[in-house]
Amino acid sequence: xxxxxxxxxxxxxxxDYWEGQLQAAAPESLRMxxxxxxxxxxALVDWVEGLRTLNDWLAGRGLELKGxxxxxxxxxxxxxxxxxxxxMSHLPALVADFLEVYxxxxxxxx
Numbered sequence: 001x002x003x004x005x006x007x008x009x010x011x012x013x014x015x016d017y018w019e020g021q022l023q024a025a026a027p028e029s030l031r032m033x034x035x036x037x038x039x040x041x042x043a044l045v046d047w048v049e050g051l052r053t054l055n056d057w058l059a060g061r062g063l064e065l066k067g068x069x070x071x072x073x074x075x076x077x078x079x080x081x082x083x084x085x086x087x088m089s090h091l092p093a094l095v096a097d098f099l100e101v102y103x104x105x106x107x108x109x110x
Contacts, residue, residue: 007044014048022048022068029068036076046091050075053092057099063107070106
């Protein structure tokens with residue numbers, strides 16, 4: 001996992017999120033994340049920042065989306081909804097836009 005930390009080293013907030021939220025995730029969850037990264041035009045740091053954007057939005061509303069896999073799924077939907085235009089966008093901004101328009105219906109109160 002040290003190689004992933006190196007990829008995120010220039011983004012302290014992304015690295016903090018990786019170490020605090022993702023590093024200890026189940027192997028299946030990490031595999032899902034890495035597959036999503038591989039299948040998209042976005043880098044790992046974009047995905048970590050997108051997940052952080054989602055979690056910041058949820059926390060600001062006293063909500064949570066249980067499970068890393070559900071969170072990855074939400075970011076995936078945000079990326080896919082942007083379609084080809086998403087390749088020219090910033091994934092965390094796409095997530096923020098998606099949250100603004102659609103919210104997160106699967107989120108529950110903490």
